[in-house]
Amino acid sequence: MEIELKLFGSSKILSENDTLLIEVSDNSNIKELRQKLEKLITEKYSKNNLNNLANTAAFFCKDDEIIDDNYKLKDKELISIIPPIGGG
């Protein structure tokens, strides 16, 4: 199945678009999305500032609430990746 990842902050380096489509196995959860993301970053985007992004990022569901690693993903679901924050 496919997840649409909405990109913020440093994760924007992953694509020129606002979102990135990621293929994950059926019934995947956030933990598996992290693993997929880590693999993708290592293989295709070995750029500065992405170190450990898959591990340190939080994820929001469409209700803009933080979801934990056990959250079951749905096909075509829009998930926001929230890299470590630092406004002000």
Place this chain on the structure above:
Amino acid sequence: MSLHTLLVDTKEEKISSEKAKKFILSEENGAESIFIGRVRNENSGKKVKAVTYDAHDKAVLKSFKTICDDAKSKFDKNAKVFLEHAKGYVPVGEISILIAVSSGHRDEAFKICRYILEEIKHKSPIWKQEHYADGKEEWLPGHSLRPKEEVK
């Protein structure tokens, strides 16, 4: 109305301290505290020319309201609070954040201002990308919203 929060799109407008001063003015509040954050021309030895702020708008506005309501509950429920944060490209010297508070007394006004600033840094999904004089750019590290016990 005692609370104003906004993400300011820098392509359309600039953050103004005059608007903030007017908003917090109140005959009931004798103390005013205003914090203005501006983009600095240097960071960790690198010459900075501007910062781009990215934000998850909906979550930021929700966090702003929660943080400001908490601050008022903790220190002075009659305080008036004005909070604006920039989103987009902000050149050196321009305002990135403005927090203005009027309260009954100075101690509460200072505390509310400081509380809001520190909470934003840890709770509001906002990111900074610095643009350097040498043409390079870099997203700055920050505070992870992932529960601490889960981060490896």
